[in-house]
Amino acid sequence: MDRAALLNSNPVVFSFHRLVHGARHLALAGGITLLLILAMSRLIAADFTEPVLEEYVPIKSIHLPELTVTVEKSEPPAKPQDPPPQPVTRVDDKVVDPVNTTVVFNPPLPRGDQVDAAVISRDPLPVFKPAPRYPSAALRRGMEGYVVVEFTITATGAVRNVRAVAGYDGVGNPTDIFNRSAEAAAARFKYQPQLDDGVPVERHGVRNRITYKLAQ
Incomplete structure (x- = not known):
């Protein structure tokens, strides 16, 4: 047991374990970075174009019929009837x-x-x-x-x-x-x-x- 305690407390062994743990994290981070770079490159390589919009339905020309104004000749007003005779004062x-x-x-x-x-x-x-x-x-x-x-x-x-x-x-x-x-x-x-x-x-x-x- 004293030997095991001595092994665990050896600074060399402890540093090796830390290095292995750090290398694992670095590998994971590098893999994620490579994936992101690959995805970005794919996006850059893609040829995106503006979607083709359907053409507007053409509107037919509106032809207004010719307006003809007819003015009827009005007859002169009838002559008013003579007022009834006033009573004699x-x-x-x-x-x-x-x-x-x-x-x-x-x-x-x-x-x-x-x-x-x-x-x-x-x-x-x-x-x-x-x-x-x-x-x-x-x-x-x-x-x-x-x-x-x-x-x-x-x-x-x-x-x-x-x-x-x-x-x-x-x-x-x-x-x-x-x-x-x-x-x-x-x-x-x-x-x-x-x-x-x-x-x-x-x-x-x-x-x-x-x-x-x-x-x-």
Whole structure:
């Protein structure tokens, strides 16, 4: 055993083993290197060329058909029809029929040493008579005419109990087409009331003629 220990511990034997081990590694490395060089040489020797690509499919020429623009001759626009005749502008009859006015001056009456003032009696006096509204139905037909209205003038000068007594067209035929308009206009009349001995009183049965005429 001592001999074996001596053999193992001999530096010469130990160096030989290391040399053998190193030579083995060198041989392995050299073999791998030779293989790599051989592979590279094979790759270099190979004649690589660009792969042949298929030619593109040729595109046929596009022929556009000739465009022909046809312009049709347009007819001139038709002449517009004449507008319908406009309704004739009406002119309200603003003539106010006069009312007979009687003014009576009574002589002063003695009263002791004093004398009474004159006492006045008179018929109603028109103050305001608005023009009537021309009925649209009569305006469309071009009708003219007049209406006689009757009413009562109150002690304050207002008008009440208005009614159409008779209505006629322009040729004298009876018609009621103007009645409502005439009654509405007469209801707005204003008067100075009738005076009897200086006292305002009502006046019944007052008649007035309202005329409807179209502008010429």
